[in-house]
Amino acid sequence: MIDLLVEIGTEELPPKALKKLSEAFTDGIVAGLQDAGLQAHGVFPYAAPRRLAVWLQGVPVRQEDQTIERKGPAVQAAFDKDGNPSKAAEGFARSCGVAFAALQRVETDKGAWLVFRQQQQGQDTADLFPAIVEKSLAGLPIPKRMRWGSGAAEFVRPVHWVVMLADDAIADAKVIDAEILSIRTGRHSYGHRFHAPAPLEIAKPSTYAEQLGGAYVIARFAARREMIQRKVEALAAELGGKAIMPEGLLDEVTALVEWPVPVAGRFEERFLDVPQEALISTMQDNQKYFALVDADGKLMPRFITIANIESNDVAQISAGNERVIRPRFSDAEFFWNQDKKQPLENRREQLKSMVFQQKLGTLYDKSGRVAQLAATIANQLGVDEKLAVRAAELAKCDLVTSMVFEFTELQGAMGRYYAQHDGEPAEVATAMEEQYMPRFAGDELPSTATGRILALAERLDTLAGIFGIGQKPTGAKDPFALRRAALGVLRILIEQQLPLDLADLLDKAADGLTPQLGKKPDTQEALDYILDRLRAYYQEQGIGASLVDAVASLKPTQPLDFDRRVKAVAAFRALTAAESLAAANKRISNILKKVEGVLPETVNASLLQVEAEKVLAAAVQAQQGKVLPLFAAGAYEDALLSLAELREPVDRFFDDVMVMADDAALKNNRIALLNQMRGLFLRVADLSVL
Incomplete structure (x- = not known):
């Protein structure tokens, strides 16, 4: 056995891509070894801003001899x-490079063949x-490779x-002497x-991480990430708060530093009058800071940044970060104060200049359709129609505010703040933000x-409209996020x-689209598309496709009813009687398919x-009552x-019992009995699919 080590030393790699690049690099090497008939006992990936590396522990020193057969x-x-x-x-x-006499014969179940073995x-x-x-x-997921110097090598960043x-x-x-990316x-x-710029001679693969640690580089991504999380949590506790650490931000910060050192900073308390989502957004997205909240979840005038250096004057680092964040907060404060001068209602006219989709009109048109559909849904649910209509009319007005123009990810959240400031009903204000829920898989409803x-x-209008104009999503393109919209509808x-x-x-959504399109769009394709998403929805819950298909074959169009049926079939399938009854339903289905004309339904x-058919008839009749x-x-x-x-x-x-008896009356009576029984099961699902 041998250990292998490869390290690609580069200029700073893209932080948002580092983790994915490391995983792909490691997977590619492991796959390459497996293709060569080799396997490592241990695989240790390393990823830092200026390096991708893999240590492969316990790899066979050579391939086994192989017999090649053509x-x-x-x-x-x-x-x-x-002859x-x-x-x-x-x-x-x-083609094999041998004389005909060197070929051999091999007997298979499909006859004899010539083969060449070497x-x-x-x-x-x-x-x-x-x-x-x-x-x-070569197989790394790099959208655009770059070249450097006079060489022909290409990589995501120059290699040194x-x-x-x-x-x-x-x-x-x-x-191992070789030339990789034009580097020996x-x-x-x-x-x-800065701390250890001199060349570092790696003794052997097993000492790689330790030697780099002595040179102020925590090479393992996971170890560096855990260190950052632990240190930030500890410093936040010292400051009397709790750090907000989204997974994506933690990954990105980990990809930015080799030697993480947490540094605290502060900002003026007057900025806390600005909605905290805006402040948190700019701290996370623009500065890669960790915001701090108190025990009540209220933003504190403090933040934590991660330096990539052990400084003798930490106060200078802190002051520099405070200086950078201040103008951004001032901008947010200005936008907030300016936007409040005009109520959301007055911004509706501006939506007439924002096109939703060329054939489907502007956001103003869409808000009118959504208000009409919201009123219909409210009436069906028996809730306040006026609140639903008001929320729909104001829903997109925050898109034309300065704050959302600058911080687009705050759409909805800022709508809630502006609606509260305007004195709108609390439920209307909350709906401004909740219209986008769920934003992603597993998000809150x-x-x-x-x-x-x-x-x-909102989602149903989009689905009916986009399908109505023939712009359904493809495998590669879904510009209106219809998959997410469909799953959101189902989850709600x-x-x-x-x-x-x-x-x-x-159908009601199509009614609203009719004046815009000049005719009522067909919604069957949109309906099928939404219901098709149920497979993925239930797969995440561990419910197999055959159970979903058993219900879907009956084409129920009420998702809540569909869910109850699927759960019922899942519970039924766990019973000892399930397999036998599913097989019986399949057999009955095949029998009934062969019957010409209308199926008999009345049992005489x-x-x-035969005693067996008397017993079954009595049992079916008893079950009907239950x-x-x-x-x-x-x-x-139940x-x-x-x-x-x-x-x-x-x-x-x-x-x-012989179902297909020679006597037509007996045969039809037995078919009617089976038809009655299967009809009971079909009230839930087609068990023959199982």
Whole structure:
């Protein structure tokens, strides 16, 4: 076994891409080793602003010898009528570089074939490693590569050194001599740009991280991230607060520094009059600071930044960061004060100049349609229609404020603040922000009735409109985020228990679009698209596709009802009777498909001759009395659990009764019985799909 190390030393790598680049680099090398028949016992990735590296522990020193086999033409086609090798056979032999006599025969279940077998000696792993690294580098997710100097090499940033070592733990680690990205490999790395700028000779792969640590570089991304999180939490506690540390910001800061040192800063308390979302946004997005909040979640006039240097004068670093943030906060303060001078309602006219989509009109047009649809939904749910309409009319007005123009990610949140300042009802103000919920998978859902209605109406208008003009999303393009919109609609309807019918809502949305488009758009494609998202929705919950398909085959259009059916089928499938009854439903389905004309539905008791069919008929009749009220109440799980009692009479029926009897009356009566029974199951799902 040997250990391998590769380090690509660069100028500062893009911080938002560093983690992904490291993962891809490591995965590419591991895959390359596996393709060569090699596997490391341990894989340790390293990623810092100026380096990507991988230590591979315990890799076989060489490949095993392999038998290479090439399959040629069938023996039947390998000889002509005189028994001489055919042209195809001779051509195959030439392509293998041997005479025809060197080929062998192999017998398979599809006949005999000519094959060429050759023993290939395994290569040294160290000889294979440079090509594996080069292939991994070539496959990195780099949107645009750059060139530097006079060379032809291309990479995400200029490369200054490459370390490549092999260590068998007996002799000293040796440099694997190669040229990677126009740089000759060696054993010299570099530590921190300021604290340890001199060349650093790496002794062996296993000492790499320790040696860099001595040179003020925490090479492992995860270790550096954990250190930053721990130090920020500790400093925040000293300051009497708690740091806000989004995962993305933590990753980005980790990618910016090699030797993290937390430094506290402060800003004037007067800025706290500005909505804290604006201040937090500029701290995180522009300055990469960690904002601090108190025990009540209120923003404190403090922040923590991460320096990349051990300074003898930390106060200078703190003062510099305070100086940089002050003008940004002043801008936010100015925008806030200016925007408050004009109420949201007065900004509606400005929406007439903002195009939503060329064929679907402006945001003003859209807000009118959404208000109309919101009123319909409010009436169906029995909640205040006026609040829903008011929220819809004001929903997009914050988009024309100076604050949202500068901080686009604050749309909705600033709408809430401006609505509160204007004295709008509390639920209307909250709906300004909740209209965008859920923003992403797993995000919170609207908490108010008006927020839920606005979120639904907004998405349904977009879905009906974009599909109505034939601009449905493709695999690569979804400019209006219709996938996210569809999942948002489903989550709100299902998880917030809203008994609304999607087909009806989309039809109402189409009514609103009719004046704009000159005709009423067809919404069937939009409906199918939304319902298709249910597969992914339930997959995340561990519910298999076949259960979803069993319900979807009946085409229910109320997502809440769909959810109850899926949960019922999932519970039913866990029963011991499920497999037998699913098979019986499949068998019944196949029988009924062969019946020509209208299926009989009425069972004539006088035509029941065999005991097994009498028992099944009685059981079906008894179940009808039990489950029909349950179906009416939407208690699908209880209904299926009751129908599971049909297992034994169904099994006995198929054992003892000939359905397709010669006597037409008997046959039709038995078909009617099976049709009745299957009809009960079809009130929930098509179990034959299972």
